[in-house]
Amino acid sequence: MKKIVSVTVNGVLHELAIEPRRxxxxxxxxxxxxxxxxxxxxxxxxxxxxVLLDGVAxxxxxxxxxxxxxxxxxxxEGLAEDGKLNRLQQAFVDHGAIQCGFCSPGMLMTATELxxxxxxxxxxxxxxxxxxxxxxxxGYQKIVEAIKAASEDTS
Amino acid sequence: MSKHRxxxxxAPRVDAADKATGKALxxxxxxxxxxxxxxxxxxxxxxxxxxxxxxxxxxxxxGVKAVVTHREAGTTPYGVSPARYDETVFCHDKVRYVGDxxxxxxxxxxxxxxxxxxxxxVDFEELPVVLDGRTAMDEGQPQLHEMYKNNICAQVxxxxxxxxxxxxxxxxxxxxxxxxxxxxxxxxxxxxILAETESSGSLTMWSSTQAPHYIQRTLAMALNIxxxxxxxxxxxxxxxxxxxxxxxxxELATCLLAIRTGQPVKLTFDREQVFLHSRARHxxxxxxxxxxxxxxxxxxxxxxxxxxxxxxxxxGIATIxxxxxxxxxxxxxxxxxxDGHRVVTNKPVCGAQRGHGAVIARALFEVQLDRIAEExxxxxxxxxxxxxxxxxxxxxxxxxxxxxxxxEALEAVRDSAAWKKKRSSGGKTRRDGKGIGAACGFFVSxxxxxxxxxxxxxxxxxxxxxxxxxxxxxxxGAADIGQGSDTVLAMIxxxxxxxxLDDVRVLSGDSSLSVDLGAYSSRTTLMTxxxxxxAARDAKKQILEAIAGKLEVPAETLDLRxxxxxxLAGELDFSRLRKEYLQEHKGFSDLPDTPQLTxxxxxxxxxxxxxxxxxxxxxxxxxxxxxxxxxxxxxxxxFGCSAQIAEVTVDLETGExxxxxxxxxxxxxxAINVTQVEGQMQGSMMMGMGEALMEQIIYDNKGRIVNANxxxxxIPTALDMPHLDxxxxxxxxxxxxxGAKEVGEGAIMPVIPCILNAIYDATGVRIEELPVTPERxxxxxxxxxxxxx
Ligand code: FES
Ligand code: FES
Numbered sequence: 001m002k003k004i005v006s007v008t009v010n011g012v013l014h015e016l017a018i019e020p021r022r023x024x025x026x027x028x029x030x031x032x033x034x035x036x037x038x039x040x041x042x043x044x045x046x047x048x049x050x051v052l053l054d055g056v057a058x059x060x061x062x063x064x065x066x067x068x069x070x071x072x073x074x075x076x077e078g079l080a081e082d083g084k085l086n087r088l089q090q091a092f093v094d095h096g097a098i099q100c101g102f103c104s105p106g107m108l109m110t111a112t113e114l115x116x117x118x119x120x121x122x123x124x125x126x127x128x129x130x131x132x133x134x135x136x137x138x139g140y141q142k143i144v145e146a147i148k149a150a151s152e153d154t155s
Numbered sequence: 156m157s158k159h160r161x162x163x164x165x166a167p168r169v170d171a172a173d174k175a176t177g178k179a180l181x182x183x184x185x186x187x188x189x190x191x192x193x194x195x196x197x198x199x200x201x202x203x204x205x206x207x208x209x210x211x212x213x214x215x216x217x218g219v220k221a222v223v224t225h226r227e228a229g230t231t232p233y234g235v236s237p238a239r240y241d242e243t244v245f246c247h248d249k250v251r252y253v254g255d256x257x258x259x260x261x262x263x264x265x266x267x268x269x270x271x272x273x274x275x276x277v278d279f280e281e282l283p284v285v286l287d288g289r290t291a292m293d294e295g296q297p298q299l300h301e302m303y304k305n306n307i308c309a310q311v312x313x314x315x316x317x318x319x320x321x322x323x324x325x326x327x328x329x330x331x332x333x334x335x336x337x338x339x340x341x342x343x344x345x346x347x348i349l350a351e352t353e354s355s356g357s358l359t360m361w362s363s364t365q366a367p368h369y370i371q372r373t374l375a376m377a378l379n380i381x382x383x384x385x386x387x388x389x390x391x392x393x394x395x396x397x398x399x400x401x402x403x404x405x406e407l408a409t410c411l412l413a414i415r416t417g418q419p420v421k422l423t424f425d426r427e428q429v430f431l432h433s434r435a436r437h438x439x440x441x442x443x444x445x446x447x448x449x450x451x452x453x454x455x456x457x458x459x460x461x462x463x464x465x466x467x468x469x470x471g472i473a474t475i476x477x478x479x480x481x482x483x484x485x486x487x488x489x490x491x492x493x494d495g496h497r498v499v500t501n502k503p504v505c506g507a508q509r510g511h512g513a514v515i516a517r518a519l520f521e522v523q524l525d526r527i528a529e530e531x532x533x534x535x536x537x538x539x540x541x542x543x544x545x546x547x548x549x550x551x552x553x554x555x556x557x558x559x560x561x562x563e564a565l566e567a568v569r570d571s572a573a574w575k576k577k578r579s580s581g582g583k584t585r586r587d588g589k590g591i592g593a594a595c596g597f598f599v600s601x602x603x604x605x606x607x608x609x610x611x612x613x614x615x616x617x618x619x620x621x622x623x624x625x626x627x628x629x630x631x632g633a634a635d636i637g638q639g640s641d642t643v644l645a646m647i648x649x650x651x652x653x654x655x656l657d658d659v660r661v662l663s664g665d666s667s668l669s670v671d672l673g674a675y676s677s678r679t680t681l682m683t684x685x686x687x688x689x690a691a692r693d694a695k696k697q698i699l700e701a702i703a704g705k706l707e708v709p710a711e712t713l714d715l716r717x718x719x720x721x722x723l724a725g726e727l728d729f730s731r732l733r734k735e736y737l738q739e740h741k742g743f744s745d746l747p748d749t750p751q752l753t754x755x756x757x758x759x760x761x762x763x764x765x766x767x768x769x770x771x772x773x774x775x776x777x778x779x780x781x782x783x784x785x786x787x788x789x790x791x792x793x794f795g796c797s798a799q800i801a802e803v804t805v806d807l808e809t810g811e812x813x814x815x816x817x818x819x820x821x822x823x824x825x826a827i828n829v830t831q832v833e834g835q836m837q838g839s840m841m842m843g844m845g846e847a848l849m850e851q852i853i854y855d856n857k858g859r860i861v862n863a864n865x866x867x868x869x870i871p872t873a874l875d876m877p878h879l880d881x882x883x884x885x886x887x888x889x890x891x892x893x894g895a896k897e898v899g900e901g902a903i904m905p906v907i908p909c910i911l912n913a914i915y916d917a918t919g920v921r922i923e924e925l926p927v928t929p930e931r932x933x934x935x936x937x938x939x940x941x942x943x944x
Contacts, residue, residue, distance in 0.1 A: 029184075033186070034177070035177070035180065035181075035183075035184035036176070036177015036178070037177070038181075038343070038344070038393070039183070039345075040343045040344065040345065040393075040426070040865075041345075041425075041426040041864065041865050042425060042426065043426070043864065043866075044866075045426070045864055045865035045866040046343060046426075046865050048343055075177065076175075076176065076177035077176065077177045079175075079176065080176055085172060085175060085176070089172075089175040089176065090175075092171070092175050093167045093168070093171040093172055093175055094167055095830075096165070096167075096168070096830035096831065096833070096834050098168065098171045098174045098175060099168075099394075099637040099638065099639065099834055099838065100342070100343065100344065100391075100392060100393045100394040100636065100637025101170070101171075101173075101174030101175075101179055101391065101393070101637065102181065102342075102343040102344045102393025102394060102637075103343050103393075104174050104175060105177050108175065123878075126873075127873040127874050127876075128873075128874060130873045131872045131873050131874040132872075133873075134341075134343065134865060134870060134872065135343070135873075136340075136341055136342055136343055136394050136396070136838070136841070136842070136870065137343075137394055137637050137834070137838045138834055138837060138838055138841075139837035139838050139839075139840050139841035139876055139879050140837075140841070140872075140873040140876045141837045141876070141878070141879045141881075142830070142833070142834060142837065143873070144873065
């Protein structure tokens, strides 16, 4: 039996009929066509599916769509401001934090949450925050540098 | 100061903004109307005869559109190396590992497809299994393939120089061993495939592949379709590192399902399937005997290697050759003997992975150098410096190094990491839980020959100047899998044509655009870079000749710089050309307002003269290598080299190892993109560190992987990784475009041994089996303690 789910995604309210066992990741990728959020494992091991659920970094592959009923979801597609990269995205681009880019959407969402709750995270804070987001390309060095730079850039 | 405007900078990647906004499309993100979902039935058994396959119940399930087995697919053998075509699309006589593909289904959704695979009934006759590579060759072992007697898939026997002579010259000889476990490449994007046919009979496949060209050939051959009717497109790819370079049964099956249903079919692996399909790092068992003279110079190396390659050959022939050949450098070594065997076992198939074939061999050799240094009472870095090759030398296995910053790289890490201060004197180890270790490495900059025997160009590039003027489009079959080759092509083109990066559009990764052998053997910057430069220069020449003709000046006096035509011989009167251009662009606002002729004007006028302007470029290495059997593997137009120093802390109670810092220096010839070179180095350090300390595929006694997920197959997280220092050495490679050569794989070579050497420095214990988990280290420390009494 499908259930009705109302969820605000990147500021837009959607009402969908969805099977109770389907995940938030499936809702985003398949029902809303928001394919920026990735599925690297589907079982909570990699972090590529990270979104913000009411502001909290959450693995969307482990979250049922119905759990998001009445919630607000932010995905990578919602980060840009006025059609321009926000300062975190820009820092990722400028610092070479993106190679294959498959981890980037989840990494950006986790970092977004970190920067909202902490003004001036040090390197260890950043590493701890993103330790649930695997990246196989960068060795994390440039990702850490990008997040640090974005936290310092208050312009 | 760089002599280039665009090259050698930190230009952001051309695809970075799309990847930062979620716009970049990977294969699984692609949408097609009425697309079906594919699923594969994998073998649950490691070794069994197939007696019967009954698909009737699966076919009757509502929503199932096609079920295919070997009956539909045929049994044309395929594989990577034509000398070892040992796979078929689906198993027909036997299954040879848990995960081997038996059938595939296309259905209206994934649930239906999966249910259908579970309804396929296969009758097996179980066969005894071969799970241990070390005994696979023994008499009486079950045989996997008729074509591989005693389960030997390939063997290599090389002898360069004279080992006996080397033995006589030696002051010190020692023998050491190192083995590893099978490992996974653990790229973040699971393989995904979308296939579609057209009414003309053409087949298009989008796939997360590293090598569209080889995949195109394999699809055509195994499915019996004319080559020109097969098009392979690589969308954005979420990492490859080797395993995505070979054609998979899943790619073939998805295409077959699309052909049989007439509908598009998409198939995406789950993470467990990524592990089952594997094609990643082999398991290696190395034994090396090395002799040195009194002064520490190398006298000989005798090397035996056994590779456990899993059930099929895949890239394994190249792997076994690379394991031997890449020890020819970076040190002067006159006498080298190599005996390698690659065996097949009933486990998932191994293939190519970053640092193909050479990583564990390098690790053992660099450990041996440390042990030798200790026995001689020499500093390990000094011992290496004493032996490093210089540019212009040839290895004993006939690899010519045309540029070689090995000495510079080693000195750079030594000084940057304050080696002399941190390393205790006299070669004595500290054994206080803190350690520092060094190592070097050596790697090809593109394979000298294609995988199939051919005189084919390794790549071609087509650069078309926009007819409307102002921009160019570079078309190439090259595969950007995250390493950044699209950005390299854009930078080279912009540099040559005096354009900005955003005036260059790169289309790539499509077999219909040009020939390119793909992203493997660290070849793209050197090879496709060459072709790209040639194509840009060709286009530039045509533009300048057309303009020179109009202005009645010699073409040699004109150049394109910073978006303008510049005259090297006094002022130009181009008012007629500008007038014509302005007339064409009434109502436009971005009109040229400089006192020079702009690229937009020049390229438009040139089109008006010549029609569409297309520059082409191509590259094929010169004949390389010696004449002995297997001499072609390991050849390359250039060789990269690396040095690294790791600093570790070991908890002497628990064996827990913390890598505190890695300093690496890599000779990439010339850094086209500085940030990307560092990124390749840092990524290599991470993969190498994982392999050294935590990564291992674990099997049960039935050949099933017990840790086929990213929680139990551990790769380093941001908390595991230390600060990584990347130092770029530029040796100006004469055979590379602008002096550039590889960085993608060479930078992984020193990682494992520099960590092993640091662990020894910290603990006084040598480990002979990778990865060095805390359990292994504690056991070794305890054994050492009881030996000491
Ligand atoms: S896809 Fe959700 S954690 Fe991997
Ligand atoms: S950039 Fe490839 S996984 Fe992070």
